[in-house]
Amino acid sequence: MPAKPLTDEQIQDATRLKSLFLRRKETDPSLTQEKLAFMCGWKTQGTITQYMNGKIPLNLTAVQKFAEALGARLEDISPSLAQRVDSLQKSTGGYAALANGADMPDSPDNVEIRLYSPSELGTAAKDAERDSDFSIRKMTVSKSFLQNNVKFSALKDLALTPAVGNSMDGTYSDGDLLLIDRGVTRIKESGGIYGFQMTDEVFTRRIERRPNGDIAIISDNKQYEPYIVPRSSLDNIRIHYRVVFAWTGKKFT
Template sequence: MDIKEERIAFSTRLNAILDTRGFAPKQRGRQTKLAEKFNLTQKGVRRWLEGESIPRIDSLRTLSEEFDVNIEWLHYGNGPISALHKEVGGRVKQARDAKGWTEAELASHLQNRTGDTEVIKVAGVRAIESGRRMEFAPDLAVYADVLEVSLSWLETGLNLVVDASAEEIESDEGAMVSVPKLSALASMGQGIPIELEHDRLISTVSISKQWINEHLPKVSSIDNLAMITGYGDSMEGTFNHGDMLFVDTGVDEFIMDAVYVLDLNGQLYIKRLQMRPDGVLLMISDNPKYRPYEINPEEKTTLRVLGRVVGCWSFRGM
């Protein structure tokens, strides 16, 4: 690959990242937004986006840290996109191996399930398993269905067995509640353009009422409990990229200093909200490398609180 091809390949990877982070489309503000975020010149950013240059190593490191992707992948296209992509891909392969299927057989089962023979290819399955595909095609929920594992296990490594569909299940250990897992990836950084209340249910996670009462006593009602996946690093220290977050959807307004899921300017965020004595509402990232954002009076009138984060479910491999 010559230098021109390397630059174009880099721009493809960078734009793919920005597509999943809620940035404006190319030619419609992406260049300006990226330049402002990193305090860079628009000319330099345009050259990155158009495949005319590759950033210096310090800028590459900043981009990889901000967007939580591996710098080797961002720079050269080598290796998995991120640790999270590698983990999810590894579980897809683990489930495929348990079935005794080849990559081609999994692709065939996915094609049969979706009727899509154009997008789903063996190469796509291989890319997903190696953590080198930015987005799943088809949806990861289809992989879970075909492989007969729970979606929550593919995403987090927890809850391997496919969840029961009943809202409440009686077991030897007492009442179990099926908490809805939504497909939204709520951003702890740049913001993602998704509406939580219109989001679709993709699985349920069975949790005992006793556990909820002990660990999530602040929830307004068990019926209001939902789970979403946190995305980004701006809330590090409180919870991390890829953590499953418990959200009390019964909270629809700012009531105290707490972490909320909120819609600001059509973007979905997970941020701490705090009211200053002068009445200014701050949107705060718990990661100290991010500055608080002052929500101006006009934005305050359109700000929508979609829920309060009351806990997280974190898994880290050893």
């Protein structure tokens, strides 16, 4: 499937990133794309070129890497992604922190939730280069926020993972942060959004039960048709987790 075209906002982010790089290069001629890739933890300059030329959209973790390497603020590169960080922290009542280095102080009122990269969950085995973008490794969230807003099996089963692809556009988007419950390994009667395995990869889609015992695997993005799994083949599906919450990025003007 062809890559999803970048939005005007994402193209503007790429333009700001490239302009910032060129300004830094004027004051430091030794700064090359190869050097910047090394500073950001990427193996080659190919990722840098794709971001700067608007071939792939910047995500939150990439912007954080670029901002740190170039000595800039997040909003200097992507105002919308900078706003996402602010909204994420506000949405959890001030008790959430993304952790690359500094952590929130330990507290009996908080719980630390680990972030799993797509390849760790089996959702992006063919995209190892992109997998390195996700440098955020954990988030601290207040237990009261979870208890008031999320239905889950146990705190120890909660994990985070970034959404990948456009199959669930309309509910959440590529790069949004998903809270998943790894304690759920069966499809509930009410259905829901699950991470499941039928082949070598794990897919995240909506699953609904049908009256005849079949299940429908549904992409909320309407350009994809539902896939029906007959009752006789349900043993071929392995459920890895259920999505219980999503922090989605929105632009407010």
